[in-house]
């Protein structure tokens with residue numbers, strides 16, 4: 001019975017965490033993979049870093065780190081993301097030019 005209550009509580013906590021405002025941030029899991037991917041156009045000036053996750057991960061993703069140190073798992077098959085990564089690789093000049101205004105800002 002106690003186990004059941006604990007389980008119910010854990011489920012509730014998980015549910016609450018996922019439905020909160022941070023749901024858009026798909027944090028990278030322990031093995032460096034992404035639990036899910038987004039197609040979100042983060043303006044270059046807010047992007048500090050773009051890295052690929054390991055090849056064995058599913059779904060395929062790139063992790064975009066914003067100037068606020070938020071990590072977004074972006075769909076690696078998405079052309080927009082591929083173009084951004086190519087630009088990032090060749091010239092970082094338009095990237096990372098903004099300051100983080102506040103933690104958790106939506107970019």
Ligand SMILES: *[C@@H]1O[C@H](CO)[C@@H](O)[C@H](O)[C@H]1NC(C)=O
Nearest residue numbers: 052082083085086087088089
């Ligand atoms: C960008 O550089 C990373 C790291 O070297 C590499 O894995 C990736 O394939 C490159 N992407 C593009 C589109 O050039």
